[in-house]
Amino acid sequence: MSHDSTYTTENNEWRLTLVEGPPLRADAQRNRARILDAAEAVFAEFGTRASTEEVARRAGVAIGTVFRHFPSKDDLLAAIMKRLLAQLVEEAGRHDLFAFFTHTVAQAAAKKTAVDLLAGSGVDIRLPDALAHLEEAVGRLLEQAQAAGAVADSVRLPEVMALLASVCQGALHGGWNEQLQARTLAVIFSGLKCD
Amino acid sequence: MSHDSTYTTENNEWRLTLVEGPPLRADAQRNRARILDAAEAVFAEFGTRASTEEVARRAGVAIGTVFRHFPSKDDLLAAIMKRLLAQLVEEAGRHDLFAFFTHTVAQAAAKKTAVDLLAGSGVDIRLPDALAHLEEAVGRLLEQAQAAGAVADSVRLPEVMALLASVCQGALHGGWNEQLQARTLAVIFSGLKCD
Amino acid sequence: MSHDSTYTTENNEWRLTLVEGPPLRADAQRNRARILDAAEAVFAEFGTRASTEEVARRAGVAIGTVFRHFPSKDDLLAAIMKRLLAQLVEEAGRHDLFAFFTHTVAQAAAKKTAVDLLAGSGVDIRLPDALAHLEEAVGRLLEQAQAAGAVADSVRLPEVMALLASVCQGALHGGWNEQLQARTLAVIFSGLKCD
């Protein structure tokens, strides 16, 4: 990809370089994605106290590049959360309420950082739009479940969201195994069905 | 405040003393408590990232005093947790399972730091004994509830603990109002009762 | 050595103590010596950066007692040195020049702290009197050696002191084994004899 040639004279070394013009938008986009992936991995592994420098290292870019794409560390964390919420919305479209619960809880550990951030761990991040989208999606699942008689009519969206958030955090921090997760969700599902 | 009497024999003087524990220990104990209280408040307000200096300032002692009582920041955090767990155990003795759930969740926000630490937020704190005591206490409540027919026999202790931890975190981070808390717990209680 | 008896009543514990009057001067002297010994051991093991607290611990006294006997850490260090110098003067009286050299160098490692302090490692300690005494003693050994024809007449006291100090430090920090020590001293002894 390099078009350089090198010439040496008495005292100096000269290099002939093909100047390719400004890096393409595509490169920048790729960098942005690599940084986000690296950040998700690093923060999941070491917590949000991990250094931005470590994120840059894992992403294979210089620290300045991280700050060009995300002007502050909080911006970077917010971006991770936004991506998680978008994924959840998308997944809500492919599941019924119970399956969505199960799937989401199972993924909680993998999405450690985002779940923590959702929980508001110190970092000041507000993503009302993204959260509203998720709430809408879950609302639809709840309506469907109630229409099918699988959930009691007395149940409302706020407590479903509250339960979802709670169990995600519980699973994440409690280090639940599959069995414990199943038994815990069973209690909640049973509660949603009974009056 | 002194309860000493003095007796003199041939060569010696004898003194009858009320043993109140080592001297100055009283002051030190007061400082220890003040530091713990200050730390609980500071960490609840700013998260565990808050500085030890801030804790000292709020406790009205010099920084060295904090470190004399708690040789590392983690020791301080562990002490906060231990105190919370002891309180919970004690409260478990005064409630039935449902009341304990409700009471504990309602207090979650007030005990922000401790709940976060229980959740394992980055800080490496292990209090297996204190946790085991709590589990025992909740186990007794569960047995009583099942004996009274208030909870299905299929329910086991691990999921009860998991639900308790989950809902505490949910309540804490979600900023639930009383109504939302009641409705969310209602679902869980209903799930514990139904098969 | 304790003359206490303990009685317990309903709520309180009572102790009957033999009050022995103010601690004897002898106790204080014993403490002073214990502190010096502890300090020598601690500073030899960890260097003069070791904490005064550690010295107190090893001496089995409280930190305040150390500072009562030695108002500052430098005073403590100076006392160690003074003791070493007095020992050296005393040993000079029992050896000829070569034996004194050998003996002193062999002990250098054991007296690590004092040797370091003599070398002036950062700490500001001046003990002109004690040093003068040592110089006098070594001067006498030199005169005897020269009178016996064992050392060249051209040799003067300052370089003998300089060589002694140098080799002590060399031995101390170089971790010499016995053989290396012997061979190194042999060169110096040979230099003192030859013209």
Added chain:
Amino acid sequence: MSHDSTYTTENNEWRLTLVEGPPLRADAQRNRARILDAAEAVFAEFGTRASTEEVARRAGVAIGTVFRHFPSKDDLLAAIMKRLLAQLVEEAGRHDLFAFFTHTVAQAAAKKTAVDLLAGSGVDIRLPDALAHLEEAVGRLLEQAQAAGAVADSVRLPEVMALLASVCQGALHGGWNEQLQARTLAVIFSGLKCD
């Protein structure tokens, strides 16, 4: 200061650049050197207990810059030592054994920190390679001196190194004047020559 020329062909633009090494690397190297110089001066003046802040201040950089170049204080101290050892090896190439001794001892005071570190003053620094190079260089000087009959054949390298180290420390800490230094070395040189 730029030596670029630009050429344009059909689709591309070519630029002929004088390669001066990686950008900013020049500044960084200058800073590294300034920090090392400052550290040598500061530690020589106040001992290795002097603060890294003081080094930064004297070097005219921010504290973070010192730690970017030398991740720990020990790394900084080790770098100073390495530089001294390299200088000594180089100087060994320009002197005979006696001149090297004299020169090195005369410089001891100027290189206070390094000499102290060589002596192992508390700081944990190991530079086996650099030390081995110096030993090799001194070994060559010894061979030459013995071949020329200026040093007795019975003398071996270890005691020569031991004497060098000892006298450096002696000179450093004893605050020898030129005359004392000459007289002390005279004894040693005489010892090396005689059997």
Added chain:
DNA sequence: TATGAATGAGTATTCATTCAT
């Protein structure tokens, strides 16, 4: 006189952020 709790200045080190190249 001994104790040991309290003080508080000082130290090494980290890390988000800026900016010259």
Added chain:
DNA sequence: TATGAATGAATACTCATTCAT
């Protein structure tokens, strides 16, 4: 636009010294 060197405020922790008991 990317790089990575520089910045400097912040932080956990240490330790000589003081002083109330």
